[in-house]
Amino acid sequence: MEQTADERPRRRQARGERRIAQLLEAAASVFCTTGYTAASTNAIAREAGVSPGTLYQFFPNKEAIAVELSDRLMHEMRETYGKALRPIAPETPLEEVIAATVDRFVDFNCRHPVFFALMHGPDVPGAMAQEHDALHAALIGRVEALLTPFLPDARTEEIARTSRMCVGIYKGGLELILAHEGAEREAYVQELKNVLFRYLDPLLMDSYPLGV
């Protein structure tokens, strides 16, 4: 469409790449501590130990930082779990799939706490909506891919709805998981698995009357 942005790819120097990583790291930290909305580009630059101008050499605005951060998170998510998930055999019991998936997602969130901050995004539609949605959509997409083989008879619409519900449940549960530690955290993880299993299991029943 329009080429206003990114007119030319402009080669990046190694130093620049490092700065970008540094800035994204700083942004992640700031987003986590103050939230996306309240985070300021100046604070991010300060956290990264660079001047405001430097930040703007790499990102046109705060949203672009969140976008890039989201992209990298999604990419790493794919890298880390995408391959691991492929070999899921159709016969794998749902319980195991859920357990593995929740464990992975929780693990991922613990290693990248900013994921949570970005998921909730701005308090409000509008700013950053598209990226917020992009992260969301990616997550939903992954869940859809995961669920589809289990629900061959379901309509696309239903799968979409179910996947969204799962992600919604996951978000609700994650908040609790991250708010606790140790054994209590584990307990919440288990509860989350229970919720998801009990929610999804009956749906499978419908699809695979001969299942189990």
Add this chain to the structure above:
Amino acid sequence: MEQTADERPRRRQARGERRIAQLLEAAASVFCTTGYTAASTNAIAREAGVSPGTLYQFFPNKEAIAVELSDRLMHEMRETYGKALRPIAPETPLEEVIAATVDRFVDFNCRHPVFFALMHGPDVPGAMAQEHDALHAALIGRVEALLTPFLPDARTEEIARTSRMCVGIYKGGLELILAHEGAEREAYVQELKNVLFRYLDPLLMDSYPLGV
């Protein structure tokens, strides 16, 4: 003299009450459209049609507005549903309880969209944390009260955990419900009920093996 003295304060208070209600209404509107973090007191005052100074005559700061708003919401929630819930007979099937509760909560949220904004509150711990938690805690308390009769054998801890999970699920589901309209919204409402029922039903089984 004494009559006037008797009346004046009343009038003042009456006017004050109207002002406060006006301001809270405006705040609700602004919180909904811009989110709590991005909302500005000036914007609230403008929306209320008063000057900034007037706002600060009734509230010491932005957070106090959110606090009062939350308090009133919680109060109304109690007023509206508290009484209605009391006559719940222990024999009432869980399914009905859940359906009624979800319907009521969803209805409440639709009538007070700011509830959702306040629930999510600032993206982050810090500002308004206590109030955010107060709303939360109130909600959890209600759910605990609702669940306890169904889970007489459960330990307090478990009830707390389960209630929190329910609230977490509810929040996740509500976001989806509010994001859709018409039939699709209804479908999500039903899904939310399903999730909660399937999650809670087995717990009851344990408690009331002979139940229902």
Add this chain to the structure above:
Amino acid sequence: MEQTADERPRRRQARGERRIAQLLEAAASVFCTTGYTAASTNAIAREAGVSPGTLYQFFPNKEAIAVELSDRLMHEMRETYGKALRPIAPETPLEEVIAATVDRFVDFNCRHPVFFALMHGPDVPGAMAQEHDALHAALIGRVEALLTPFLPDARTEEIARTSRMCVGIYKGGLELILAHEGAEREAYVQELKNVLFRYLDPLLMDSYPLGV
């Protein structure tokens, strides 16, 4: 059309009016010394001895300041010369009309040097274009009104063109006048009168073959 701005007239306090005058005076000063484009709102506020926030309580941006300043200048121009010009008798010799008009305009410019800065406006079309044009248009309008009785046979188009030329000439001459002082300035004033007279006189000849 749209009511986005100036939703309610908001009463102004006396203090506010004084501040506005003060700010406009400061703006005039800054526009004169740095030019419109390079003038900064902070510099204007500083010059006025107030904080940036105060400036923005009265003006939404730099352009609005220029607009208001222009409006007031135009208003004063009307106040000062509008009445004085009315009694121009048709028999008044062109030479006198020009001399009086130039003297008045020059005098006005000397008392309000910012007029010149605003006339030239931003270096470029775009920003402030409309206001720049408004000042211009007002000036041209005045000249048209002045010329029309002298050129009864001319088409509107021609009068417009002639008036624009006169204003253009005037602007060119004014720059020279303001750049000099004392006798030299007077000499340029005289030259400007000469130019205008010699330009316009032949046009009258055509109209009033029996004139003079």
Add this chain to the structure above:
Amino acid sequence: MEQTADERPRRRQARGERRIAQLLEAAASVFCTTGYTAASTNAIAREAGVSPGTLYQFFPNKEAIAVELSDRLMHEMRETYGKALRPIAPETPLEEVIAATVDRFVDFNCRHPVFFALMHGPDVPGAMAQEHDALHAALIGRVEALLTPFLPDARTEEIARTSRMCVGIYKGGLELILAHEGAEREAYVQELKNVLFRYLDPLLMDSYPLGV
């Protein structure tokens, strides 16, 4: 070795010349669209397709770019019209001289729109004042040279004043000419010629009472 040493510098200079031309072209474009004051060196570099660092390898600052641009414009003006003007015979009627000169200047301005931007320069004394004046002075010098043979009796001072007036008139007229197109533009060109002719013709009369 020496050959390469001989060639390299040349190539470098050739490349440098190209770069400079490229940068000046870009600067002309940016000055035209945003005006001198608002033009940024970064924007010029971007327009030229080079990095900011490269720009500063050839020009110490923004003003130097304008200076060099002006110099080249003046040079081209001399190249193009200087020779053409020389053979002006003293008997050439003033009308023709003016017509030819105006046509040439207008033509020049249409081919180099940046000339106009530089003529007006920064709105204000200060930055770039000297260069602004240099362009101006050059223009005035040319007009003086043009007028002197027609006004042999006039004092230097008067010639200077008259020339400045002509340039001032020209600037005023040029703005109108550039603001219009087609037939209307032509009409303004004609008006400008008229103004200048009527202004200057009587001066000649004084000098050459027996002239023509």
Add this chain to the structure above:
DNA sequence: GATGAATGAGGATTCATTCAT
């Protein structure tokens, strides 16, 4: 109680310029 004025620090962003590679 109500208003609008006032603040000044802080927000995002730009810019002329210098530096390392």
Add this chain to the structure above:
DNA sequence: TATGAATGAATCCTCATTCAT
């Protein structure tokens, strides 16, 4: 030479809050 990185002061503008009237 050329590049892109880096700077930090300066830009415009907002905001929570206080003050005078």
